[in-house]
Amino acid sequence: MxxxxxxxxxxxxxxxxxxxxxxxxxxxxxxxxxxxxxxxxxxxxxxxxxxxxxxxxxxxxxxxxxxxxxxxxxxxxxxxxxxxxxxxxxxxxxxxxxxxxxxxxxxxxxxxxxxxxxxxxxxxxxxxxxxxxxxxxxxxxxxxxxxxxxxxxxxxxxLARLATPWAGIEEWYALLDRARRDSLRRRARSFAADLSIRVGPARDLVTPAEAADLRARNDLKHRSALFPVAPLPLPYFEALVGGEEVVAIAYRDGAGTLLGLSLILDHPAWPICLSWGALLPEEGGRKHLYFDGYVRMVEWAIASGKTGLVLGKGQAESKRALGADLVPSAxxxxxx
Missing domain, CATH: 3.40.630 (Aminopeptidase)
Incomplete structure (x- = not known):
């Protein structure tokens, strides 16, 4: 060879x-x-x-x-x-x-x-x-x-992975415990009533500066004290958001302020949920957008005929409660 x-x-x-x-x-x-x-x-x-x-x-x-x-x-x-x-x-x-x-x-x-x-x-x-x-x-x-x-x-x-073999979102809801299912449904209706929630190509829904800002807020909130990692720079998001392979779930209020953002790396079978970022409630954000984001991701994956979603790392037990399998990693x- x-x-x-x-x-x-x-x-x-x-x-x-x-x-x-x-x-x-x-x-x-x-x-x-x-x-x-x-x-x-x-x-x-x-x-x-x-x-x-x-x-x-x-x-x-x-x-x-x-x-x-x-x-x-x-x-x-x-x-x-x-x-x-x-x-x-x-x-x-x-x-x-x-x-x-x-x-x-x-x-x-x-x-x-x-x-x-x-x-x-x-x-x-x-x-x-x-x-x-x-x-x-x-x-x-x-x-x-x-x-x-x-x-x-x-x-x-x-690493959390969620298979999405269902015909509709109700089949996913049926797998969750009743309290979580009711909570997710109630919040989904509430957010849909007073926020703009759009799912589509990232380049059509957010600017690179908005994406960089929310990602940096999330990274700084969870950064390691011993080995801190610098947030990704604006040029990275200019290249990422401007391409054709990234899907966004964007939450905006009536004034057009971006309150929450999920970025998904598209793939024919297993898209990867790359990042989540949101404004804190004291900054004008909304509580529980993080969990509603999973509802929108599952809806999108089912409608797009995906095999499943790679939900990434962190918040493992929350993702398990949403039906994800946890794959050990080392x-x-x-x-x-």
Whole structure:
């Protein structure tokens, strides 16, 4: 098997040849579009390294990793790479996906070979001081198919997935306990009576500035005190909202103020609920919009003939109460 790899710094390097064909062939969401990777990389607190793996000259997969060096940085970072650190393999700006993917359906053994080749190649480029890798969003049973003899697994928040095999919203309501069902119905009627609730292409419903503002409010509210992550910048949302693969659920009051916003990465089968943001009640917002957003998402998914929704991470028990399955997830540390 003739394998090669190319590494890219999305801030400076041009888009890899055939990148959009590769992304489409692998069924990857819009967050892997190169202009979005570039916008993410410029705002990240660690350099982003994108690697394209090829077999016999044909691209077959990609891996994205943040280079967590030994020198702590805050805000924008310098072009120089640290002499030592670890690879943090993750999907940029999207915790519902993995940071590695392939076209076709390689066997577990083939995946392991490809990822072993990736680690060897990237370490040759970065230097021997890069002594480990962390694979995020690792699914049950997957650790044995990842390279490395010694592995340390740390459970992380589960991923919520909701299948939507129903003909209408009432079939979903019927699965919920009575108190929750009655509450969701009552609030849905109340919000529909005095708010504008629109579902459709994000570019038609919100401005990038509005989307960035509500996402930042939500990120800051839930940010980690130990490892704070900077909110995504406006250029990221200019690229995201302006595309064709993002659906929005937008709540506005009579004055046109955006009170709440869900952004969904569209997909033929399993769209991904990327983010939610809302004004607090003391800022003019409305209580319980978060839960009403799920009603609108389920309605949209059923009407669109989707197999289900990836509801993402966080608020796991609330999502379980809405009928979602919780898929265990872990971060896997592997010394090189």
């Amino acid at each position: 003739s394998l090669t790899l190319q590494t890219f710094d999305p801030r400076h390097d041009p888009e890899p040849d055939g990148w959009e064909r590769l992304r489409a062939a692998a069924g990857q969401s819009v967050t892997w579009r190169y202009d979005l990777l570039r916008a993410y990389a410029w705002a990240a607190q660690a350099p982003l390294l994108l690697t394209v793996l090829s077999r016999a000259g044909t691209p077959v997969g990609a891996v994205a990793a943040s280079l967590r060096g030994v020198r702590p940085r805050r805000g924008a970072y310098a072009d120089s790479r640290d002499p030592a650190g670890l690879l943090d393999v993750h999907a940029p700006a999207n915790r519902s996906q993995k940071g590695w993917w392939f076209t076709g359906d390689p066997t577990p053994g083939e995946r392991r070979d490809l990822l072993s080749f990736y680690l060897r190649g990237v370490r040759r480029e970065l230097g021997l001081g890069w002594r480990g890798a962390v694979w995020r969003e690792v699914s049950p049973g997957e650790p044995r198919h990842l390279p490395g003899r010694v592995k340390v697994s740390l459970p992380t928040e589960p 971060a896997l540390a592997v010394p090189l």
